[in-house]
Amino acid sequence: MSKKVIEVSDLTKKFGSFTAVDHISFNVEEGEIFGFLGANGAGKTTAMQMLCGISMPTAGEGTVAGYDIIKENELIKRNIGYMSQKFSLYEDLKVWENIRLFGGIYGLSGKEIALKTDILLKKLDFEKERNTLVKYLPLGWKQKLAFSVAIFHEPEIVFLDEPTGGVDPAMRRQFWEMIYDASDRGITVFVTTHYMDEAEYCNRVSIMVDGRIEALDSPSELRRQFKAETMDEVFRKLARKAERGLK
Numbered sequence: 001m002s003k004k005v006i007e008v009s010d011l012t013k014k015f016g017s018f019t020a021v022d023h024i025s026f027n028v029e030e031g032e033i034f035g036f037l038g039a040n041g042a043g044k045t046t047a048m049q050m051l052c053g054i055s056m057p058t059a060g061e062g063t064v065a066g067y068d069i070i071k072e073n074e075l076i077k078r079n080i081g082y083m084s085q086k087f088s089l090y091e092d093l094k095v096w097e098n099i100r101l102f103g104g105i106y107g108l109s110g111k112e113i114a115l116k117t118d119i120l121l122k123k124l125d126f127e128k129e130r131n132t133l134v135k136y137l138p139l140g141w142k143q144k145l146a147f148s149v150a151i152f153h154e155p156e157i158v159f160l161d162e163p164t165g166g167v168d169p170a171m172r173r174q175f176w177e178m179i180y181d182a183s184d185r186g187i188t189v190f191v192t193t194h195y196m197d198e199a200e201y202c203n204r205v206s207i208m209v210d211g212r213i214e215a216l217d218s219p220s221e222l223r224r225q226f227k228a229e230t231m232d233e234v235f236r237k238l239a240r241k242a243e244r245g246l247k
């Protein structure tokens with residue numbers, strides 16, 4: 001049996017009387033690429049922030065990387081990687097300065113950071129951009145850099161919130177090569193996306209509708225269950241039920 005890196009049960013988040021995330025329960029296994037889908041406003045970001053220890057649940061319980069999401073949220077923050085929609089890169093710092101900053105935040109030594117920076121820049125073919133201010137990088141490059149710094153400390157799990165928004169399919173494909181590479185090294189990947197071709201690349205996918213998980217399985221099994229040719233069709237069949245955000 002594979003180890004569970006995420007285990008949550010009845011996780012709920014209310015904002016006043018509005019229930020943004022409504023009693024969700026699921027597990028993610030070590031090394032999985034787990035897709036977290038849902039229409040705008042379905043509750044994906046809110047759920048992810050609870051898993052990352054950034055936001056406290058109103059109800060429910062769970063563990064991430066073995067730590068309790070309520071009592072040990074500080075430990076979770078230190079032991080995961082997180083790439084938010086706005087990514088955390090500092091636009092007015094150079095590429096190498098951003099890498100050093102995040103390496104430091106994650107507790108790596110100066111020597112380790114220097115060594116790993118050289119390896120990373122070479123791997124990304126970014127050596128010429130070492131001294132470039134991040135604000136001058138094209139969006140796709142920023143996304144690759146943001147992902148690289150999110151996993152610089154080799155966390156057990158990385159959370160990616162719409163990591164490939166706004167770039168062309170070729171660039172998105174390159175980004176997914178990096179995701180596969182991380183997954184091959186044993187890093188569990190939890191990823192939200194609006195692109196249904198990306199959903200097909202995941203080992204398992206959950207689909208949220210109005211704060212609840214309405215379906216969860218492998219893409220092929222979901223296509224079978226929903227008698228659909230593509231994940232896009234599965235998604236549209238489910239999203240039709242949504243009352244939030246689609247009007």
Ligand SMILES: Nc1ncnc2c1ncn2[C@@H]1O[C@H](COP(=O)(O)OP(=O)(O)OP(=O)(O)O)[C@@H](O)[C@H]1O
Nearest residue numbers: 015018020038039040041042043044045046047244
């Ligand atoms: N701090 C908040 N206060 C009140 N309502 C909020 C807050 N954060 C989120 N919401 C509401 O909760 C619902 C879920 O939002 P969330 O951002 O989690 O959705 P999402 O699935 O990530 O959507 P998107 O794909 O647009 O990012 C939305 O209706 C949103 O307006």
